[in-house]
Amino acid sequence: MPPAAPxxxxxxxxxxxxxxxxxxxLTYGAIVRQLLTDLEEVEEVNKQLDQMGxxxxxxxxxxxxxxxxxSRCVDFKETAEVIAKVGFKxxxxxxxxxxxxxxxxxxxxxxxxxxxxxxxxxxPDTCQGLYYCNILSGVIRGALEMVSMKTExxxxxxxxxxxxxxxxxxxxLNQVPEEYPYKDDE
Amino acid sequence: xxxxxxxxxxxxxxxxxTTGNNAHMIYVxxxxxxxxxxxxxxxxxxxxxxxQDHKLMFGLLFSLKSLTAKMDPTSAEKGNLxxxxxxxxxxxxHSFRTNTYKLSFMETPSGIKxxxxxxxxxxxxxxxxxxxxxxxxxxxxxNPLYTPGTPIRCELFNTALDQYVRSIP
Numbered sequence: 001m002p003p004a005a006p007x008x009x010x011x012x013x014x015x016x017x018x019x020x021x022x023x024x025x026l027t028y029g030a031i032v033r034q035l036l037t038d039l040e041e042v043e044e045v046n047k048q049l050d051q052m053g054x055x056x057x058x059x060x061x062x063x064x065x066x067x068x069x070x071s072r073c074v075d076f077k078e079t080a081e082v083i084a085k086v087g088f089k090x091x092x093x094x095x096x097x098x099x100x101x102x103x104x105x106x107x108x109x110x111x112x113x114x115x116x117x118x119x120x121x122x123x124p125d126t127c128q129g130l131y132y133c134n135i136l137s138g139v140i141r142g143a144l145e146m147v148s149m150k151t152e153x154x155x156x157x158x159x160x161x162x163x164x165x166x167x168x169x170x171x172x173l174n175q176v177p178e179e180y181p182y183k184d185d186e
Numbered sequence: 187x188x189x190x191x192x193x194x195x196x197x198x199x200x201x202x203x204t205t206g207n208n209a210h211m212i213y214v215x216x217x218x219x220x221x222x223x224x225x226x227x228x229x230x231x232x233x234x235x236x237x238q239d240h241k242l243m244f245g246l247l248f249s250l251k252s253l254t255a256k257m258d259p260t261s262a263e264k265g266n267l268x269x270x271x272x273x274x275x276x277x278x279x280h281s282f283r284t285n286t287y288k289l290s291f292m293e294t295p296s297g298i299k300x301x302x303x304x305x306x307x308x309x310x311x312x313x314x315x316x317x318x319x320x321x322x323x324x325x326x327x328x329n330p331l332y333t334p335g336t337p338i339r340c341e342l343f344n345t346a347l348d349q350y351v352r353s354i355p
Contacts, residue, residue, distance in 0.1 A: 058334055059327040059328065059334065060327075061296050062294065062296055062298065062319075062322065062323050062327040063323045063327055063328070065294050065295055065296055065319075066294075066316070066319045066320045066322075066323045067320070067323075069316075071295070072295045073295075146296040146297070147295045147296055147297075148297075178217055178297065180219075180245075180248055181218045181219035
């Protein structure tokens with residue numbers, strides 16, 4: 001029997017166990033709040049959120065691959081499409097779109113239609129440098145690193161800072177192919 | 187692919203076990219060659235110590251993957267033999283069978299490799315391996331006490347795996 005075909009984001013989102021959206025949003029808000037209290041520096045909090053996202057991403061990739069059955073993406077364009085259409089849909093239930101490709105095909109923007117993490121959130125004046133959703137950039141970076149792509153993910157537009165949408169820039173730095181890990185000493 | 191003879195297991199065909207367990211053993215490797223899991227249910231002959239056995243298995247698969255990718259008659263671009271490939275890129279073999287066992291292999295794009303050795307009459311085990319991958323995700327990837335890249339020490343995973351493997355035809 002040939003292996004099953006890749007599944008769409010909607011189909012998987014319907015079949016996985018889901019948690020209440022408000023619970024999710026409020027839990028995330030509590031985490032950020034606590035980080036701000038513990039670390040005090042907004043830059044430190046940004047870094048910590050990115051690191052947490054990275055740790056999530058390296059595990060999340062396996063769940064994504066197992067549930068969605070996608071085979072290896074041929075190039076970075078396909079990767080970005082899969083992240084936006086299947087990945088975001090499957091885990092957050094939101095659709096995203098990919099825009100702004102540069103000439104090389106190594107840098108693109110993912111625009112989120114809506115962002116469940118930021119419901120009910122307002123940034124006070126003391127936290128203006130905070131990237132509230134920085135965990136998402138860590139998740140994407142971690143997940144792509146486990147499929148041999150080193151990337152840099154930054155926020156271009158953030159509605160909490162006054163822009164009109166959520167836009168992430170994903171830039172592919174290089175692809176790291178697999179090498180034989182054992183040295184030839186035996 | 188079918189290879190005849192030349193395996194290190196004893197030449198007489200294995201007798202089906204009375205426990206009804208048709209699988210012999212399973213290996214799980216990550217992309218760095220670390221053996222995350224090795225379980226055996228039915229292995230009458232051990233020839234190497236575990237470290238060498240794991241290295242041999244990993245090396246065998248690495249070479250086989252490389253060979254099958256380079257020999258692919260349908261693919262346009264081919265590097266030289268031995269040039270590293272991205273996991274999942276190019277064609278990849280999924281099983282080989284000898285007169286005494288069948289080895290089924292699955293590699294995920296994230297570099298996790300599943301190897302299942304069963305009796306030679308087994309059919310296509312790709313869906314089985316996919317199911318085992320899902321078990322891995324549920325019990326290991328989502329386990330907060332597990333550090334990625336280290337051997338799996340998770341009782342629930344072992345139990346679920348044993349139970350599932352018992353049901354493979």
